[in-house]
Amino acid sequence: NSKVIQTPRYLVKGQGQKAKMRCIPEKGHPVVFWYQQNKNNEFKFLINFQNQEVLQQIDMTEKRFSAECPSNSPCSLEIQSSEAGDSALYLCASSLLVNTLYFGAGTRLSVL
């Protein structure tokens, strides 16, 4: 069973609504990644953190998406104004080193 905990498992929002999901990385893992997996199983990297600092992020993330990994709190990914195209499985992964990613079960977002 995954030691990366993602909540909620399912999230249903209307267009324009905020959607927020959380991730608790595996204990001791300093690096956290967020990916979006669409219905065609395509992965899109969104953002990654080392401890509380952003390492890399894509342009999309800089607009409607925001993410943070505060000290001693779950990491979070928030979509300010959900769009139908945001419907996807959002996967959080944590890593100790050398890119072995340990994924959580994901949050499946449906935007109606």
Add this chain to the structure above:
Amino acid sequence: QQKVQQSPESLIVPEGGMASLNCTSSDRNVDYFWWYRQHSGKSPKMLMSIFSNGEKEEGRFTVHLNKASLHTSLHIRDSQPSDSALYLCAPHSGGSNAKLTFGKGTKLSVKS
């Protein structure tokens, strides 16, 4: 933007047969490849990694790497129904905590 080409898109093999999956990266800075496996409705899990040219075997799974052609292949012998899953290739470049770019995957079905 690195492109990761996986082939075939889908593959059906009989139980006990050999499954061969391919992956090529467009990034000449790739230093190693990861293979992840994602069962239906589950999160991806790391299957194997390969850093050096040549071959690496773990049980029924063998990975080949040709760094000159940026090509890796995964071979599963004596395929089992439990091997039915989406197989994702992820080349790595750019530092130990750099993002992984996943291919679209090969959907393997093992029929008994």
